[in-house]
Amino acid sequence: MSSIPHPFHIPLSRRKLLQSLLLTTGGIITSGVYAEALTLTPRATEGPYYPDHLPLDQDNDLTMALGGKAPARGVVTEFGGRLLNADGKPIENGVIELWQSDNNGCYIHSRGTQQGKERDPNFQGYGKVETNAKGEYRFRTILPGLYTGRTLHYHIRVKQNEKSMLTTQLFIAGVPQNDRDGILRSMGTEEQRLSVIREFKPMSSDSKELAATWDIVIGHTPEEPEQRGRGPGGPGGPPPRRRDSAEVSEQDLRDLILGPSPF
Numbered sequence: 242m243s244s245i246p247h248p249f250h251i252p253l254s255r256r257k258l259l260q261s262l263l264l265t266t267g268g269i270i271t272s273g274v275y276a277e278a279l280t281l282t283p284r285a286t287e288g289p290y291y292p293d294h295l296p297l298d299q300d301n302d303l304t305m306a307l308g309g310k311a312p313a314r315g316v317v318t319e320f321g322g323r324l325l326n327a328d329g330k331p332i333e334n335g336v337i338e339l340w341q342s343d344n345n346g347c348y349i350h351s352r353g354t355q356q357g358k359e360r361d362p363n364f365q366g367y368g369k370v371e372t373n374a375k376g377e378y379r380f381r382t383i384l385p386g387l388y389t390g391r392t393l394h395y396h397i398r399v400k401q402n403e404k405s406m407l408t409t410q411l412f413i414a415g416v417p418q419n420d421r422d423g424i425l426r427s428m429g430t431e432e433q434r435l436s437v438i439r440e441f442k443p444m445s446s447d448s449k450e451l452a453a454t455w456d457i458v459i460g461h462t463p464e465e466p467e468q469r470g471r472g473p474g475g476p477g478g479p480p481p482r483r484r485d486s487a488e489v490s491e492q493d494l495r496d497l498i499l500g501p502s503p504f
């Protein structure tokens with residue numbers, strides 16, 4: 242056998258380097274070349290509008306509701322990526338839930354209808370998907386409606402073996418309200434905040450539909466259940482923030498998102 246090192250030695254030594262880094266950092270590397278892939282997705286409040294009655298149709302295409310007579314109103318979006326653990330390994334059979342407001346800012350929740358608005362009956366409002374062997378997931382949905390006090394956001398929960406591992410929110414780069422959103426500003430470090438603000442781009446040059454990729458990186462510890470009913474609008478909590486009619490056309494929204502990004 243030749244004494245020239247076999248190329249296999251190269252990945253092996255990189256692997257050892259990574260293992261020693263993982264040992265010295267407790268599994269979380271916060272700087273260096275691996276930082277982007279291993280930034281833990283920050284937590285966020287589940288908010289007051291996790292559906293209090295789940296729709297019959299719970300698949301990962303929210304643009305078509307079972308029994309709906311037409312597609313949901315709004316700008317169609319798709320987002321997806323991989324579910325990873327803190328070591329960067331894909332997580333299979335993780336369940337990712339999405340809930341969000343419709344084009345009018347209304348949620349599937351008995352208190353989730355915006356003043357003077359009606360919920361779009363053709364919008365599913367909630368969906369879930371299980372990750373495959375590569376940890377991949379994908380949703381087809383619409384841009385959430387904009388309403389007073391918040392920027393555009395998707396609510397996400399990750400479950401593993403029925404345990405909630407992460408509750409978070411996903412944001413859209415270029416939306417001016419991102420700068421002023423109290424929830425976004427309170428989420429983790431700057432690096433973590435940037436990891437939940439994704440660029441949504443047209444799927445093709447002549448497409449009106451927008452797409453983004455988003456990898457979700459979770460730690461190993463299940464999260465404590467959030468005490469529902471104590472947030473805004475819940476019993477014992479402050480009254481819900483008034484949600485003004487936010488008349489934003491689809492074109493306005495597209496301009497907001499595709500215009501110059503502050504990030």
Ligand SMILES: [Fe+2]
Binds near residue numbers: 288290394396
């Ligand atoms: Fe919300």
